[in-house]
Amino acid sequence: MSKAIVAQESGGPEVLGLAEVEQPTPGPGQLLIKVAAVGVNFIDTYQRSGLYKVPFPLTPGSEAAGTVASVGDGVTDFAVGQRVSTCEASGTYAEFVVVDAAKALPVPDGVPDDIAAALPLQGMTAHYLMNSSFRVEPGQTVLTHAGAGGVGLLLTQLLKARGARVITTVSTDAKEQLAREAGADEVLRYEGFSDRVRELTDGAGVDVVFDGVGKDTFDGSLSALRVRGMLVLFGGASGPVPPFDLQRLNAGGSLSVTRPTLGDFLRNPQERRWRASEVFGAAADGTLKVRIGARYPLAEAARAHSDLAGRKTTGKVLLMP
Known part of the structure; x- marks a missing residue:
């Protein structure tokens, strides 16, 4: 078992609660990521509120960074223990998340986990x-x-x-x-x-x-x-x-x-790698400074959504499992 934020129905930030869930298992071509940091984005609030139609129960989030915990069949580009990030997963408000290996981005050594979670999208x-x-x-x-x-x-x-x-x-x-x-x-x-x-x-x-x-x-x-x-x-x-x-x-x-x-500008792994390598490279060499405005424990996702919607934050908002 592991922990994740789950909303049983659409509504205000208060519908977001911490729950015990089955730890996911990667399928063929997928990675299981142990999440170190989660990027919070406005689209997450639109989905939670019902403004964008998504199925419930819902674990929000598409952006995260962490380490590969296990790999599914056929994965050759990533190894257990490697640091990765993504902005194309689903259900990233969690301790563990599964993502297609084609949509995962290698994180260079010079980029810490919080920056790696704040940058992709x-x-x-x-x-x-x-x-x-x-x-x-x-x-x-x-x-x-x-x-x-x-x-x-x-x-x-x-x-x-x-x-x-x-x-x-x-x-x-x-x-x-x-x-x-x-x-x-x-x-x-x-x-x-x-x-x-x-x-x-x-x-x-x-x-x-x-x-x-x-x-x-x-x-x-x-x-x-x-x-x-x-x-x-x-x-x-x-x-x-x-x-x-x-x-x-x-x-x-x-x-x-x-x-x-x-x-439409992330059509294949080569395009993703090109964009990510240039953006992460700029962060690693100091050309690009990333402003992280607030960090919240995973359990306080509701407060993160309230502060984001209330324009109480500047820069990137992160959840830290």
Whole structure:
């Protein structure tokens, strides 16, 4: 037997309770991971609340790091005792979790367990945004929204390491300080941001906007683009963008819009390894600093969800089994 967080039904954070469960067994092509740290993400709260439809009873979580406890038949890439992480498992709010070996990521020696659990989802999101949705080149000017958020802080650091000029938006003075520490060249408030971007680029606009906010920023993001610029809409923290007239892209200067999602940029083990090795490598050599805002014992998952939803945390939230 082992312990896991289980919600018997959808509801508020209080439905999350610690339970005794059967320790899982890896099937063919799978790993059993002894979990050292769990990444807590907003999607976990959406599933728990019933906003996203999932079956119950539910053990939340997709992101974790730990050591391989046993391997299933046919696994050759991993060995017992090896450190791994993933953002593509299910039920990671637990002492042990099973994951397909193809979706597990080797963790280099220079990256501790807490960082290894904090990085996969947001780190690989930042990686695909700037390498695959829009390949950012040195000298280009980029606008990123929510510059003090989990993706925003990582994306800013990686963009600066590449040699881009980074303009970002935040909502408070405290968040501005975090964005500047990450290396942002200019930090703006949301109100009137597109006009300020025009001023900062001598009227030209930016090469690309990375927008995880959605409805509230979409129109301004389009207005902030240069001729033939691209808007990469990768989230909707303020709500989904309503349908819009494609003719606006023509009128705005032959603009492009894309709406990517992480899963489509992790199509095979080679792609996962490429993204993970670059992100973990940057963390190991100090190029990328990961802000862990809070750590909670596994049993206090309900408090972690409450604090996350109440915006009481900054940086990554972890559970520690």
